[in-house]
Amino acid sequence: MTRLPRLPFLTMFTSLLGASVLAACSSASPRDSAAGSAHPMIEPQRVTEHRGSDDLLTAGLGLDGLRAMAPPAFADADNPTAAELRRRAIWANWRGIADLSPAGGYGTVYGSVAPVPGREYSALATLPGATQPHRVLVQVPDAFHPQRRCVVVAPASGSRGVYGAIAVAGPWALPKGCAVAYTDKGAGTDYVDLDAGIGVRLDGTPGRIGEATDLAFVPQVPAGASGVAFKHAHSQDNPEADWGRHVQQAAQFALSSLDRAFPHAAPFTFDNTRIIAVGISNGGGAVLRAAELDGDWLDAVVAGEPNVFVDAHGGRPLYDFATEAALLMPCALLHLPADSLPQPPLRTQVEPLWALRCATLQASGLVQGGDTAAQARSAYERMRATGWTDEALKAGALSVGFDLWRSVAVTYASAYGRHGVGAHPCGFAFSAQNPDFSPRAATAAERGVWWSDAAGIPPGNGVGIVDVKLAPPDFTRAGLQCLRDLYDGKGQAADGVRAGIAATRASMPRADVPVLVVHGTDDGLVPPAFTSAPYVAAAREAGRTQVRYWQVRNGEHFDAFLGLPAYGARYAPMLPYVYAALDRVAAHLDGEGGLPADAVIEARGRGAGAVEAAQLPMPR
Known part of the structure; x- marks a missing residue:
């Protein structure tokens, strides 16, 4: 099967979405369809609509709501609804990734929080050989056009939940009419209260083990166990070894979801749909691992500050x-x-x-x-x-x-x-804790916010390390x-x-996949000397000529901490460069120029003022 030919757009559609949409979402070269049949398609298990005051990108909160110090409230703290949990999860994950402070420039100098109406398709998907599922979720904007088929796959940063890359991919892809496929990569915030025997259902609400049939994580629980279990630590799957396959399965789920969303235009396949993978931190490592998988299923990769391990050129595992x-x-x-x-x-x-x-x-x-x-x-x-x-x-x-x-x-x-x-x-071990750090049982109110608020790795949100x-x-x-x-x-x-x-050691990407690695020179959590630089050196040594490397001066790992005055003054945000990298690889796929050259970018912090475009120079 070959990719669908380019078709002329209606004049009204072009005027509404603009040339940037066409550049980002158009089709390119034909591809082998073998990758699409590697695993059976996963059918959506839950479909929700998000319009008006509850959109895809900010759950109706807008920039002011995302900036609010207090999280969106629950009507009943002990029994939050699925809609309340979703809104709060989006609030928490935006704030955990992006600098939304008034001086940070988000939404004015770079990025977008404009409301995007559409639908969400979600499921629990399990890789062959795994014992526990990973969450997959696809956001399909109403502006998606079946004649410009594009999917951006975004694995979560760190150990975050399924919305853990919404600030990375959503602002770039959704306004352009691209669908976004998310995965928690086998980690996430599906904490289990071992004392109460309660886990998390597909919709984020609590469910009792042995009763609920759609729990996202059901650990093996030895007799007498107490405290808290969570998937990254206790799945017994070593999820990091399968990060690339998580990304690929999320892409497959996106195609299945688009079949459901647009049955008149089905089938959506890897032959006729553009697939770009983007992630930061652990998500950056995941998309690089996806680039090494066989099959012509992936068009391009943007990896920001990736946690990636190659056993050469000074590479060190996390x-x-x-x-x-x-x-x-x-x-x-x-x-x-x-x-x-x-x-x-x-x-x-x-x-x-x-x-x-x-x-x-x-x-x-x-x-x-x-x-x-x-x-x-x-x-x-x-x-x-x-x-x-x-x-x-x-x-x-x-x-x-x-x-x-x-x-x-x-x-x-x-x-x-x-x-x-x-x-x-x-x-x-892990448990709710008293002030003296001794373990105790969690309350219903504490348990109710784990899925929405937690970062996927304790301590935090009432769960501590024992x-x-x-x-x-x-x-x-x-x-x-x-x-x-x-x-x-x-x-x-x-x-x-x-x-x-x-088992987490990375191999080299397929020779035909454009890869753009973006890393801050001052990253203190995932230093580029141990990760990106060795990966790029190994790729060059292996003859991977489509790998490019942007080094951002004064870039560190956590944009979210740039709201702290001392950090914002000295460090530049990384998200503008991830968005710019997506612009460049999309233009390249459209035949609008070659891949960007390697670059050392002289970015800088905002000092005592607010972020200005001049502080964030972009490579030519």
């Missing part, structure tokens, strides 16, 4: 550098001038804790020195020797302040080792050392974690 940072970075940061670190964390508050870490590292032989200054210098030099830059260390201070390194390591150790509930090799190794004086040090030993130690548990990490 678990390696995260556990290293969890142990060493608090001490190493004391070697940097206090005024060189953004706030928070406040140096006066954290310095005693960081100095204590230096002392415990010295006592265990991991750093040298007779005083804090010498120990900090030793930790700093050790991190520099393994590839950390000063820019990454400074931006990484935020991850230290929010205890993010530990939360990543705890969850990923469980995932890589395929450990179920109660089987974490370092004894970690660390059985907590002990003074450096309370988290013993647990962190156990996590590090799972990477470079011996034993069955360490072997299992390393095997899980090895």
